Amino acid sequence: MPNLRPILISCLLFAGCGQDSSINYEEYADAAMDLEQACFYPGRKAVAVAAGDTHTCVRLTNNAIKCWGDGGTGQTGYGNNDQLDSAPAAQVSVAFSSLGISTGSSHTCALSSGGIGKCWGHGSNGKLGLGNTSPLNAPSATAINFGSGRTATSVVGGISSTCAVLDNGRVKCWGLNNNNNKLGYSGSLTQLTSPGANGAGAATPNGADATGEITGVTAVAVGYTHTCVITGGAVKCWGANDTAQLGVTTETAASAVASSPATPSLGGGTAVAIVASDRFTCALMSGGSVMCWGLNTYGQLGMSHTNNIPSTTPAYSIAAVDLGTGLTATAVSTGKNHTCAVLNTGGVKCWGFGAGGRLGLNNEDNVGDTAEAGHPVSSVSPISLGGSAISVAAGAEHSCAVLSDNSVKCWGANASGQLGNNGANEYAASLVPVAVVFSCGTGITCP
Numbered sequence: 001m002p003n004l005r006p007i008l009i010s011c012l013l014f015a016g017c018g019q020d021s022s023i024n025y026e027e028y029a030d031a032a033m034d035l036e037q038a039c040f041y042p043g044r045k046a047v048a049v050a051a052g053d054t055h056t057c058v059r060l061t062n063n064a065i066k067c068w069g070d071g072g073t074g075q076t077g078y079g080n081n082d083q084l085d086s087a088p089a090a091q092v093s094v095a096f097s098s099l100g101i102s103t104g105s106s107h108t109c110a111l112s113s114g115g116i117g118k119c120w121g122h123g124s125n126g127k128l129g130l131g132n133t134s135p136l137n138a139p140s141a142t143a144i145n146f147g148s149g150r151t152a153t154s155v156v157g158g159i160s161s162t163c164a165v166l167d168n169g170r171v172k173c174w175g176l177n178n179n180n181n182k183l184g185y186s187g188s189l190t191q192l193t194s195p196g197a198n199g200a201g202a203a204t205p206n207g208a209d210a211t212g213e214i215t216g217v218t219a220v221a222v223g224y225t226h227t228c229v230i231t232g233g234a235v236k237c238w239g240a241n242d243t244a245q246l247g248v249t250t251e252t253a254a255s256a257v258a259s260s261p262a263t264p265s266l267g268g269g270t271a272v273a274i275v276a277s278d279r280f281t282c283a284l285m286s287g288g289s290v291m292c293w294g295l296n297t298y299g300q301l302g303m304s305h306t307n308n309i310p311s312t313t314p315a316y317s318i319a320a321v322d323l324g325t326g327l328t329a330t331a332v333s334t335g336k337n338h339t340c341a342v343l344n345t346g347g348v349k350c351w352g353f354g355a356g357g358r359l360g361l362n363n364e365d366n367v368g369d370t371a372e373a374g375h376p377v378s379s380v381s382p383i384s385l386g387g388s389a390i391s392v393a394a395g396a397e398h399s400c401a402v403l404s405d406n407s408v409k410c411w412g413a414n415a416s417g418q419l420g421n422n423g424a425n426e427y428a429a430s431l432v433p434v435a436v437v438f439s440c441g442t443g444i445t446c447p
Contacts, residue, residue: 045406051335051395052103052157054416056436058087058408063097065110066090068436069418073106074137075121081137085417085427086437087408094118094139104157104222105396110139115151115167117144126193127162127175133193146172146195158222159278164195169216171229182227182239184258214258223276223294227258233270235283236261243279244308245294251312264318265310266291277334277394288328289320290341298337299369300352302377306369321368322378323349335394339368340401346388348401351377356397357431358412359383364431385409385433401433409433 046058055069055076067076068084076084077092096112103109107121107128119128120136128136129144144164146152152164161175161183172195173183183192219230226239226246237246238258244250247264256262266283269291273284280294280301292301293309301309302321309316321341323329327349329341338352338359350359351368359367360383368377387403398412398419410419411433417423420436 046391046402046408047406048101048391049393049400049402049408050101050103050108051333051393051398051400051410051418052108053105053336053396054413054418055103055106055108056393056395056398056400056410056418056420057092057101057103057108058402058436059098059101060091061406063099063113064091065094065098065101066438067092067108068420070106070416071137073122074135075103075106075108077108077120077138079138083417085423086420086439089439092139095141100154102155102157103393103395104162105159107157107162109155109157109162111152111155115146115153117146117152117155117164119144119155119157119162125160125176125191127157127160129162129174129194131194133191144195154220156220156222158276159224161222161227163220163222163227165217165220165229169218169231170213171217171220173220173222173227178225178240180225180240180255181257182223182225184227184238214261219272219274221274221276221281223281224278226276226279226281228274228276228281230271230274230283233272233286235264235266235271235274237264237281238262240279243295244310245276245279245281247281247293247310247318249310249312250308264293266318267320273332275332275334278336280334282332282334282339284329284332284341285320288330288344290323290329290332290339291318291320292339293318298353298366299375300334300337300339302339302351302368304368304371304376321351322376324378331392333392333394333399335399336396338394338399340392340394340399342389342392342401343382345382346390346404347382348385348389348392349377349380349382350394350399351380356413356429358394358397358399360399360411360431360433362431383411383433397429400436408436410436 048059050057057067066087071082094110098110099113100111109119118139123135151167155164163173174192177183177189216231217229221228228237238256238261246262248262270286271283282292328344331342340350354365389401391402400410413429421434
């Protein structure tokens with residue numbers, strides 16, 4: 001048997017553990033632990049995953065961050081623009097313990113346990129929140145300024161903008177506005193490069209009148225042309241409504257401002273989580289149902305047709321996705337044209353556009369687009385993951401899940417290495433989940 005001691009020490013020093021003074025690396029190596037344990041010991045495995053257009057990031061059990069895939073705009077955060085086809089040995093240097101992580105299309109944001117936020121990657125329209133439009137290939141030493149004395153409870157990256165829920169239950173957004181009021185302004189605005197302070201000019205709902213802000217916000221979702229929040233268990237949305245992404249018919253409103261937001265009718269239920277993508281939105285309800293509205297070209301709303309919801313002609317109201325007998329959801333994520341949910345059984349189902357295998361069903365068929373056999377969400381089996389999922393993320397054309405053993409599996413497009421499988425099969429898309437490879441240093445691969 002080869003001497004694994006140098007490899008074990010290398011894994012302990014340079015992978016998930018880092019330079020942790022509480023660990024006796026020599027002792028753990030001498031204890032003849034297997035390679036997998038050494039690579040992550042003590043407990044440095046994934047607990048959450050986020051997927052951008054062509055990159056993927058995970059938060060580890062030590063609250064560190066690792067990213068891989070397309071680094072062309074610095075979104076992986078390692079101080080370069082390299083493409084990474086596996087999870088590297090290095091961790092992203094955010095200079096704090098990360099409580100949360102979010103990926104926009106080409107940027108990444110992290111939140112500390114103390115409510116400090118940092119973003120890096122593509123800086124167009126100021127979506128990194130630092131007062132400029134420059135890209136960053138690593139987290140800045142300067143944190144986002146949420147206002148005097150303010151911290152954040154969540155930071156969410158979107159396609160071209162970013163929003164944060166603050167410790168006072170209000171929300172601030174910055175980045176591209178496109179004059180559709182998705183940042184929360186009542187007036188005309190093209191972009192905002194930093195959150196700003198409360199009051200006039202703030203990137204807050206009805207920012208010119210702080211007393212008119214929506215309060216009690218517990219979650220925010222950032223779409224391409226719209227924004228939604230949860231407050232008091234209800235959903236409020238503003239921005240463009242060309243595909244009913246605000247949760248009301250296009251006849252009811254062509255758009256909405258945050259001072260007078262649209263309120264989707266969700267059957268009197270209580271929303272506990274909300275996500276948004278290009279021009280559609282999904283909410284996770286307290287009973288475990290998933291309700292989606294907006295653009296439905298490929299069945300991403302999961303209703304066995306492709307009409308936008310809600311609509312007057314034909315008449316469609318927002319309704320719960322039929323996940324299957326006895327199945328409810330514990331988490332939901334939206335990609336560009338598909339949706340994924342973690343089920344109460346630990347399984348994962350995805351529906352919508354199936355091209356490139358992003359639904360994980362070993363084919364490229366759409367799901368949720370028709371009532372024909374094999375297309376309703378209720379009729380497809382959960383993805384074959386080889387374990388129970390605790391987290392799921394839908395990117396533009398790929399999806400990933402963290403399993404209960406804290407391993408990570410991804411499926412779908414892989415042109416930029418976003419599946420993390422060492423660019424297997426010449427970076428071909430995978431129709432089924434593949435294991436993310438975690439590097440333990442130069443020339444060493446963790447199991």
